[in-house]
Amino acid sequence: MVPLGTAALGVREEGESGGTGMRGFWRERSQAAKLDLYMRVVLYVMPWLFAVGILAPLAQELVRGPDAVALARGLVALSVAQCAVAMHTIHHGLAHYVDGAPAPRRSAALALALGGVSAGLLLTLQAIGGIGDGTVMLQLLPYALLTPAMSTFMLSTLRRLVLGTVVAAALVAGAMVATGAEPPLAVSAAVVVFFVGLFALATTRSTAWFMAMIWELDRSRDVSARLAVAEERLRFGRDMHDVMGRNLAVIALKSELAVRLARRGRPEAADQMAEVQRIAQESQREVRELVRGYRDADLSAELEGARGVLSAAGIDCLMDREPLGDGLPSGVQSALGWVVREATTNVLRHGDARSCTVRLTSDGGRAVLVVENDGAEGGPAPGTPGSGLAGLRERLTAVGGTLRAGPAGDGRFRLTAEVPLAQEALVQNARGQGVQAQGVRAPEAPGMRLQETRTPGARAQEAPAPGAPARGALR
Structure with a gap:
C-alpha cells in the first residue's frame, strides 16, 4: 500500500548515491518484471559459462601439435562467436515466444x-588424434552444441525440435563413423546430442513458457481489476435505472397532462402537479437509500472480502480480529469498512506485497484498525498525498476518527485508523459538523427531511420562493 510518487517508484533523486539507484532499479519493478529480469540474466549468462567450460578439458587433453593447436584456437573463437550470436538470438527469441514479435x-x-562448424572441428580434432581418446570428444561435444540449441529452441514447435534433435544426432553419429570412430563411440555421441536437446528443452524452452505464463497472469490480474470496476459501474447504473426510470417517465407524463389541463383551465391540473410532487419526493427518498447503500460499508463483509481478494492475488493475508466488529456503531463500521476497502485496493495497485496483516482491536474506548504489508518500496512523496487516503481521512473525521499512513521500516507500509467508540463523541462530532440554522434542526439519522418553521395559525408555503430550493430537494 504505497502512495504513488517518485519515492514510491524508487526513482533516484539527484544527489543520491549510485547504490541507491541500483536498489531503485530493482525495487521499482513489479514481481513479474523482477522474475522476468532474473530469468533473462540466467539465459544470457549460460552460453558464456559453456564457452569457459570448454577451455578446461581442451587445455588438459590437447595434443600439442601445430594442426591441433590451430583447430583448438578456432574452436575457442567459434565458442565466443556463438555466445555473441546467442545473446541476440535469445533476446529476440524471448520476444517472439512471449510477446509474438518476429522470430530472429x-x-x-x-x-x-x-554449431555445425564447431562440431566439425571437434570431429577433425578426434580424427587427427589431437584430443586423445573418444571420451574427451564426448566431453567437449555438449559445449559446442548447447549454445546453438539454446538459441533456436524458442523458435519452433516441439515436434520439429524433437525431429531436428534426432537428425542432428544421426548426422553426428554418421560423421564419427565416417572419420573412423568405433560404433559404440558414435552411439555415445548420439546420446550426448539427445541430452543436449533435452537440456535445451528443460532450460530455454521451459523458461520461455514460464515467462509467458507469468506475464499472462499479470495481464489477467489487471483485466480482472478493470472488469470489477466496470461491473460495479454497470451495477450502479442498473440500480439507478430501476429506481429512477419508471418514476421519471411517470413524472414526464403527468407534467404533460398538467400542462394541457392548465391550458384548458381545468382544476385537475393542480391535482396532477401534487401527484408529480409526491412522486418526485418518493424518487428522492429512493435515491438517498440507494446512495446510502453504496456509501455504507459492512465491516465484517469488507474484512472477508479483503481476505479473499488478497489470497486470490497470491498475497498471504493474516486477520487478527477481536470479537467486537459486529457490536460497533453503524457509523464506525461503515468508516472502518471503507478503510479496509481502500487499503486492500492500495495493496493490490501500488505495491508488490507478499504478505498483509489486518488487525482490529479495541484500545481505551477506541476501535483501532491496522493494515500493514511488506510491499513498500519507498516513502510517500512529500506534498502529494493520494486522493484515496484524503477521502478516508474525511470519512474518519466525520466520526471523530484519525488516520495515519506511512512506511514502518524494513520495507513495510502501515495504515492505522482510530475511531472513538463513545456514542456521545459521535453525536457531538456530528453536531459540530452540521450547520444549525433557524427553522432547520440537525438531522439525527441519514435521509431525514428538513422541517419548516411555521408561525402559529399560518399555513406553510406550498411553493418555494424564486431561486430557493424546493422543500425536500436532494442536496
Whole structure:
C-alpha cells in the first residue's frame, strides 16, 4: 500500500548515491518484471559459462601439435562467436515466444551454422588424434552444441525440435563413423546430442513458457481489476435505472397532462402537479437509500472480502480480529469498512506485497484498525498525498476518527485508523459538523427531511420562493 510518487517508484533523486539507484532499479519493478529480469540474466549468462567450460578439458587433453593447436584456437573463437550470436538470438527469441514479435530466423540460422562448424572441428580434432581418446570428444561435444540449441529452441514447435534433435544426432553419429570412430563411440555421441536437446528443452524452452505464463497472469490480474470496476459501474447504473426510470417517465407524463389541463383551465391540473410532487419526493427518498447503500460499508463483509481478494492475488493475508466488529456503531463500521476497502485496493495497485496483516482491536474506548504489508518500496512523496487516503481521512473525521499512513521500516507500509467508540463523541462530532440554522434542526439519522418553521395559525408555503430550493430537494 504505497502512495504513488517518485519515492514510491524508487526513482533516484539527484544527489543520491549510485547504490541507491541500483536498489531503485530493482525495487521499482513489479514481481513479474523482477522474475522476468532474473530469468533473462540466467539465459544470457549460460552460453558464456559453456564457452569457459570448454577451455578446461581442451587445455588438459590437447595434443600439442601445430594442426591441433590451430583447430583448438578456432574452436575457442567459434565458442565466443556463438555466445555473441546467442545473446541476440535469445533476446529476440524471448520476444517472439512471449510477446509474438518476429522470430530472429537469420541469427538462429547463423547460430546453427556456427554449431555445425564447431562440431566439425571437434570431429577433425578426434580424427587427427589431437584430443586423445573418444571420451574427451564426448566431453567437449555438449559445449559446442548447447549454445546453438539454446538459441533456436524458442523458435519452433516441439515436434520439429524433437525431429531436428534426432537428425542432428544421426548426422553426428554418421560423421564419427565416417572419420573412423568405433560404433559404440558414435552411439555415445548420439546420446550426448539427445541430452543436449533435452537440456535445451528443460532450460530455454521451459523458461520461455514460464515467462509467458507469468506475464499472462499479470495481464489477467489487471483485466480482472478493470472488469470489477466496470461491473460495479454497470451495477450502479442498473440500480439507478430501476429506481429512477419508471418514476421519471411517470413524472414526464403527468407534467404533460398538467400542462394541457392548465391550458384548458381545468382544476385537475393542480391535482396532477401534487401527484408529480409526491412522486418526485418518493424518487428522492429512493435515491438517498440507494446512495446510502453504496456509501455504507459492512465491516465484517469488507474484512472477508479483503481476505479473499488478497489470497486470490497470491498475497498471504493474516486477520487478527477481536470479537467486537459486529457490536460497533453503524457509523464506525461503515468508516472502518471503507478503510479496509481502500487499503486492500492500495495493496493490490501500488505495491508488490507478499504478505498483509489486518488487525482490529479495541484500545481505551477506541476501535483501532491496522493494515500493514511488506510491499513498500519507498516513502510517500512529500506534498502529494493520494486522493484515496484524503477521502478516508474525511470519512474518519466525520466520526471523530484519525488516520495515519506511512512506511514502518524494513520495507513495510502501515495504515492505522482510530475511531472513538463513545456514542456521545459521535453525536457531538456530528453536531459540530452540521450547520444549525433557524427553522432547520440537525438531522439525527441519514435521509431525514428538513422541517419548516411555521408561525402559529399560518399555513406553510406550498411553493418555494424564486431561486430557493424546493422543500425536500436532494442536496
